[in-house]
Amino acid sequence: MHHCMHCENTPCANNCPANAIERRKGGQVVIHQDLCVGCRTCQEACPFDVPVYDQTTNASYKCIMCYDRVESGLRPACVSSCIGDALISGPRAEVVAEARKRAKRYSEQFGKEYIVYGADKINDYVGRTGWMTIVAAEEMEKYGLPKNPVVSSMALRQTCKTIGVGASAAVALGAGAHFLYWLANRKEVLAAREKEGGHE
Ligand code: SF4
Ligand code: SF4
Ligand code: SF4
Numbered sequence: 001m002h003h004c005m006h007c008e009n010t011p012c013a014n015n016c017p018a019n020a021i022e023r024r025k026g027g028q029v030v031i032h033q034d035l036c037v038g039c040r041t042c043q044e045a046c047p048f049d050v051p052v053y054d055q056t057t058n059a060s061y062k063c064i065m066c067y068d069r070v071e072s073g074l075r076p077a078c079v080s081s082c083i084g085d086a087l088i089s090g091p092r093a094e095v096v097a098e099a100r101k102r103a104k105r106y107s108e109q110f111g112k113e114y115i116v117y118g119a120d121k122i123n124d125y126v127g128r129t130g131w132m133t134i135v136a137a138e139e140m141e142k143y144g145l146p147k148n149p150v151v152s153s154m155a156l157r158q159t160c161k162t163i164g165v166g167a168s169a170a171v172a173l174g175a176g177a178h179f180l181y182w183l184a185n186r187k188e189v190l191a192a193r194e195k196e197g198g199h200e
Contacts, residue, residue: 002144004029004050004063005118006130012042012051013150026091028065036060047149048125065130082165095132103134113137117145125150 006029013021013029020035021042026179029041031051038058042051047158051060070089076078078086088098096119103114118129126149135143 002050003131004065005048005126006063006065008121008129009125011045011047011125014039015045017041024067024071026065026067028067029069029130030064030067031060031062033057033059033061039079043143045151047079047146047151048144083107092130099132099134106136108136110136115140123150125146 006023006027008023008027010023010029012031013023017039018035018037020032020037021029023029030156036059037059038053038151040051040053040060042060043049043053051062053060066074066078069076075089076087077090079111088095096116099116099119106114113136114134116138117135117140121128124156133145135145140147
């Protein structure tokens with residue numbers, strides 16, 4: 001299971017026959033467990049292999065970017081508890097600016113190009129992402145971050161046929177916000193931190 005990228009264009013929601021997936025105003029993509037009918041179409045539609053089906057509840061689940069905490073003015077739980085400052089959250093522009101700053105620094109320090117995956121539109125299928133990742137450009141695929149994340153339309157058609165319903169859209173558009181998950185090589189960054197004698 002990979003981490004939900006909170007895709008701007010929400011392919012999972014666009015294909016959920018039960019309208020159980022919502023994109024909140026802050027950009028968080030949420031599966032509403034009470035509406036989910038467990039058909040698993042979202043698994044087929046997700047190019048990052050994210051939603052997980054739970055047999056005991058007959059529903060799919062994934063990271064909800066702690067939307068309830070965020071909407072109450074708190075940070076996501078994982079960000080609050082991360083002592084290494086590896087995760088940051090906040091308004092999109094601020095997060096992107098900080099991520100680009102770090103990517104530039106890593107590029108200089110490690111002599112290879114680091115990018116912020118998801119800061120810019122990746123493709124039409126997913127758009128930009130709410131969960132962004134700093135990663136060495138040459139290592140994207142290794143971390144499950146494809147240059148062109150798509151799924152075969154055949155797989156989707158097959159799933160829809162199996163459950164006997166068509167795809168429907170359930171996208172709540174809103175201002176994109178939030179998040180950075182930093183995934184660069186931990187060893188390299190610890191070395192850089194030691195060298196600087198300070199904070200990442
Ligand atoms: S990563 Fe997958 S589950 Fe998450 S928003 Fe994108 S398509 Fe949906
Ligand atoms: S399992 Fe089916 S009903 Fe549940 S969120 Fe995924 S696509 Fe929607
Ligand atoms: S704690 Fe982090 S990973 Fe878990 S739901 Fe909240 S944002 Fe997602």
